[in-house]
Amino acid sequence: MPKIIKRKQLAPKIVHIDIQAPDVARTVQPGQFVILRLHEQGERIPLTVADFSRQAGTISIIFQEVGKTTIDLGAMKEQDNIHNLLGPLGQPTHIAKLGTVVCVGGGVGTASMHPITRAFKEAGNKVISIIGGRNKEFIIWEKEIGAISDQLIITTDDGSYGVKGLVTKPLEEMIRRQEKIDLVVAIGPVIMMKAVSHLTKSCGIKTMVSLNPIMLDGTGMCGVCRVSVNNETKFACFHGPDFDGHLVDFDLLMKRLGTYKTEEKISIEKCERCENASH
Amino acid sequence: MPAINPKQVSMSKQQPAERARNFKEVALGYTKEEAILEAKRCLGCKKPFCVEGCPVSVDIPQFIASVMEGDFNGALQIIKSKNSLPGVCGRVCPQEDQCEKVCILGRKNEPVSIGRLERAVADFGKIGIPVKRETNGIKVAVVGAGPAGLTIAGDLAGMGYQVTVFEALHKPGGVLVYGIPEFRLPKIIVEQEVEYIKTLGVELKLDQLIGRTFTLDELKKYGYRAIFVASGAGFPKFMNIPGENLNGVYSANEFLTRVNLMKAYCFPEYDTPIKAAKKVAVVGGGNVAMDSARTALRLGAEKVYNVYRRSRKEMPARLEEVENAIEEGIAMEFLVNPLRIMDDGNGWVKGLECIRMELGACDESGRCRPIPLKSSEFILEVDQVIMAIGTSANPLISATTPDLKTNKWGYLEADENTGQTAKEGVFAGGDIVTGSATVISAMGAARKSAQAIDQYLKKLK
Ligand SMILES: Cc1cc2nc3c(=O)[nH]c(=O)nc-3n(C[C@H](O)[C@H](O)[C@H](O)COP(=O)(O)OP(=O)(O)OC[C@H]3O[C@@H](n4cnc5c(N)ncnc54)[C@H](O)[C@@H]3O)c2cc1C
Ligand SMILES: Cc1cc2nc3c(=O)[nH]c(=O)nc-3n(C[C@H](O)[C@H](O)[C@H](O)COP(=O)(O)OP(=O)(O)OC[C@H]3O[C@@H](n4cnc5c(N)ncnc54)[C@H](O)[C@@H]3O)c2cc1C
Ligand code: FES
Numbered sequence: 001m002p003k004i005i006k007r008k009q010l011a012p013k014i015v016h017i018d019i020q021a022p023d024v025a026r027t028v029q030p031g032q033f034v035i036l037r038l039h040e041q042g043e044r045i046p047l048t049v050a051d052f053s054r055q056a057g058t059i060s061i062i063f064q065e066v067g068k069t070t071i072d073l074g075a076m077k078e079q080d081n082i083h084n085l086l087g088p089l090g091q092p093t094h095i096a097k098l099g100t101v102v103c104v105g106g107g108v109g110t111a112s113m114h115p116i117t118r119a120f121k122e123a124g125n126k127v128i129s130i131i132g133g134r135n136k137e138f139i140i141w142e143k144e145i146g147a148i149s150d151q152l153i154i155t156t157d158d159g160s161y162g163v164k165g166l167v168t169k170p171l172e173e174m175i176r177r178q179e180k181i182d183l184v185v186a187i188g189p190v191i192m193m194k195a196v197s198h199l200t201k202s203c204g205i206k207t208m209v210s211l212n213p214i215m216l217d218g219t220g221m222c223g224v225c226r227v228s229v230n231n232e233t234k235f236a237c238f239h240g241p242d243f244d245g246h247l248v249d250f251d252l253l254m255k256r257l258g259t260y261k262t263e264e265k266i267s268i269e270k271c272e273r274c275e276n277a278s279h
Numbered sequence: 280m281p282a283i284n285p286k287q288v289s290m291s292k293q294q295p296a297e298r299a300r301n302f303k304e305v306a307l308g309y310t311k312e313e314a315i316l317e318a319k320r321c322l323g324c325k326k327p328f329c330v331e332g333c334p335v336s337v338d339i340p341q342f343i344a345s346v347m348e349g350d351f352n353g354a355l356q357i358i359k360s361k362n363s364l365p366g367v368c369g370r371v372c373p374q375e376d377q378c379e380k381v382c383i384l385g386r387k388n389e390p391v392s393i394g395r396l397e398r399a400v401a402d403f404g405k406i407g408i409p410v411k412r413e414t415n416g417i418k419v420a421v422v423g424a425g426p427a428g429l430t431i432a433g434d435l436a437g438m439g440y441q442v443t444v445f446e447a448l449h450k451p452g453g454v455l456v457y458g459i460p461e462f463r464l465p466k467i468i469v470e471q472e473v474e475y476i477k478t479l480g481v482e483l484k485l486d487q488l489i490g491r492t493f494t495l496d497e498l499k500k501y502g503y504r505a506i507f508v509a510s511g512a513g514f515p516k517f518m519n520i521p522g523e524n525l526n527g528v529y530s531a532n533e534f535l536t537r538v539n540l541m542k543a544y545c546f547p548e549y550d551t552p553i554k555a556a557k558k559v560a561v562v563g564g565g566n567v568a569m570d571s572a573r574t575a576l577r578l579g580a581e582k583v584y585n586v587y588r589r590s591r592k593e594m595p596a597r598l599e600e601v602e603n604a605i606e607e608g609i610a611m612e613f614l615v616n617p618l619r620i621m622d623d624g625n626g627w628v629k630g631l632e633c634i635r636m637e638l639g640a641c642d643e644s645g646r647c648r649p650i651p652l653k654s655s656e657f658i659l660e661v662d663q664v665i666m667a668i669g670t671s672a673n674p675l676i677s678a679t680t681p682d683l684k685t686n687k688w689g690y691l692e693a694d695e696n697t698g699q700t701a702k703e704g705v706f707a708g709g710d711i712v713t714g715s716a717t718v719i720s721a722m723g724a725a726r727k728s729a730q731a732i733d734q735y736l737k738k739l740k
Contacts, residue, residue: 043550084449086486221513222533255626259526263552270547
């Protein structure tokens with residue numbers, strides 16, 4: 001069984017775990033994810049592979065505790081086993097030498113961005129990373145992202161660290177200064193990916209986003225993960241999760257993410273540990 | 280000899296009103312006595328048409344003769360020599376299109392209830408624990424643990440091969456565990472079949488998506504001398520009508536997987552949720568539609584419509600399940616086709632706009648084309664829509680294996696008698712080759728391929 005070999009708290013409710021999962025570590029590519037399930041009654045949830053070591057056979061997952069399953073996962077300790085782990089899933093991110101690539105990460109999306117950033121750098125691009133969080137405490141993986149970027153810009157909503165404002169602010173300035181940008185990659189909350197895509201669309205800078213709809217099997221079998229791209233329905237687990245941000249219907253994605261709001265609350269209320277954790 | 284009863288011995292079922300609100304099995308099966316009585320109706324034909332009607336040629340008169348004598352163990356031996364999943368097939372085969380359709384008795388009276396007898400044999404018969412064969416050390420990989428994959432794994436292990444089944448989901452069984460509901464096929468029966476196959480020495484590897492975790496070429500590299508692809512046809516289709524991405528629209532696969540595989544009907548004891556709706560429309564006319572409609576009812580829906588564009592006669596679903604559904608109160612809307620799904624203004628389903636159809640010209644097979652009737656649009660007020668209009672092949676394996684060939688629908692090209700694909704050492708069978716079909720046809724293809732793989736591997740040596 002896949003075993004947690006390392007657990008580290010990165011920020012309040014943001015946890016980093018390393019999992020022994022040689023089959024996944026062997027072939028995983030930037031942009032791919034896994035689906036895991038913690039126990040017999042558990043839900044299957046998708047999480048991005050934020051880093052991997054082919055040699056050690058391990059993968060890193062960085063997740064935010066937002067509901068029942070992620071809180072359960074956060075409560076697990078080193079040496080605990082993950083009941084089920086399936087992957088790698090999804091199409092790998094298309095990596096190429098393009099020139100200058102700006103990688104924008106918001107919240108835990110910063111970690112999901114990590115292997116993509118590294119791959120663009122290794123492919124010979126100039127990589128500018130913009131990472132953002134609510135405040136200083138929520139800036140994660142600054143060192144890791146810094147090490148693989150030509151330039152690193154940090155933003156916080158409250159200005160407690162780096163530039164005060166949202167991640168779109170420095171991007172907007174770069175665009176205003178007419179800096180040459182060949183590709184923007186944005187990963188984070190839907191609202192952030194929408195804002196970035198909106199900004200770059202007006203000036204025609206190609207933008208890729210990684211979508212995070214609700215998933216179930218993660219293999220193309222159920223269709224719950226459908227998103228609308230260029231008015232065509234796509235299965236994010238199968239055709240994605242990367243899509244052209246200028247063509248994505250973000251409002252639909254946000255609505256669909258709200259499908260189980262009522263049930264998510266019930267799930268948390270039922271679970272004592274979750275109650276404690278949510279204080 | 281007393282005259283033969285023109286009617287089948289009836290099988291007891293849970294009462295419709297009661298069963299429509301629980302997930303327990305609907306059909307309770309024959310008692311031993313009832314089975315023996317029904318068996319006595321068999322004429323024991325010298326040239327039995329029923330055997331020809333069975334896709335895997337079970338020796339039907341012979342097993343029925345054993346039942347007649349009360350020898351359920353003997354009967355099970357006879358069935359198992361051709362069909363490794365009698366407990367499943369007795370419950371889900373479309374017997375009315377196969378063995379029972381050609382039963383001589385059926386010309387004037389009701390045919391022998393072969394399906395119910397098969398189920399009784401599986402219920403009461405016992406087979407000794409199989410002796411695990413010494414393996415010959417030759418590794419064979421099977422992709423997918425549905426009926427086709429489980430069958431071939433059992434067959435090849437019985438011949439001494441070292442078989443590993445790679446399954447994408449966290450539970451083996453394929454459609455039998457994620458699609459067909461508990462009330463029609465209790466999961467314990469599938470589990471028993473899986474256990475049986477394990478005792479034969481088959482290794483099951485779950486959570487392995489072939490094409491991602493390993494490609495077929497990698498499996499070959501890791502020493503699997505032959506591969507059987509049995510990945511099914513599990514890619515859901517939608518109608519491409521407006522409103523299909525609204526909240527409250529499900530593919531049947533999603534709906535059924537939540538309920539069956541993830542046990543969402545036990546939410547919040549189980550973590551996976553499902554929306555219980557008040558009024559539901561299920562689109563489609565096959566087993567999948569019937570299963571979805573009846574599941575929606577059991578989740579507490581007040582009203583469930585089944586919307587089908589042809590008439591009852593054309594429904595591909597098993598006869599018994601259509602009858603069960605109607606008894607349970609599913610409202611059948613025949614000759615009706617959906618046009619669009621309506622938004623309540625907040626992104627949720629509010630209704631299904633439909634149009635009435637009539638049947639036009641028929642093709643050679645007698646299937647008639649439905650044509651819309653002008654100005655017959657109407658609205659079904661529903662808050663949930665389940666699309667059960669079919670599935671296609673998941674393209675992952677063909678896309679990651681360049682030398683496999685597919686037909687124009689994306690199904691794998693494979694020889695009808697051997698399952699041999701365009702790629703050396705790779706065989707395929709079941710829904711991934713034929714498109715959505717039946718449990719028994721998937722199993723039949725697997726059986727044939729087991730022989731072909733054995734011959735292929737013997738030649739290699
Ligand atoms: C491809 C992909 C990669 C992802 N990578 C990461 C990651 O690296 N780190 C991270 O913290 N989160 C990631 N997510 C989001 C993560 O899957 C959800 O936060 C998680 O499923 C929530 O489950 P829960 O039971 O804890 O919370 P719930 O209470 O079930 O849900 C909280 C919120 O999460 C969303 N959600 C619920 N169920 C799912 C589901 N099955 N799939 C997706 N979203 C769901 C809903 O919008 C919901 O409002 C990813 C999602 C996708 C689709
Ligand atoms: C709701 C429903 C009701 C039905 N009712 C009936 C009925 O009453 N009678 C009847 O005869 N037939 C019925 N059918 C049809 C029948 O179930 C199928 O024809 C049969 O299951 C096909 O068997 P299979 O082994 O080819 O594929 P499946 O049963 O589909 O199994 C394929 C397996 O392969 C796995 N898989 C897929 N891709 C990969 C991959 N890349 N790597 C690893 N594993 C993979 C899947 O997860 C699955 O477990 C029904 C189908 C459905 C959906
Ligand atoms: S999660 Fe089921 S098809 Fe994508």
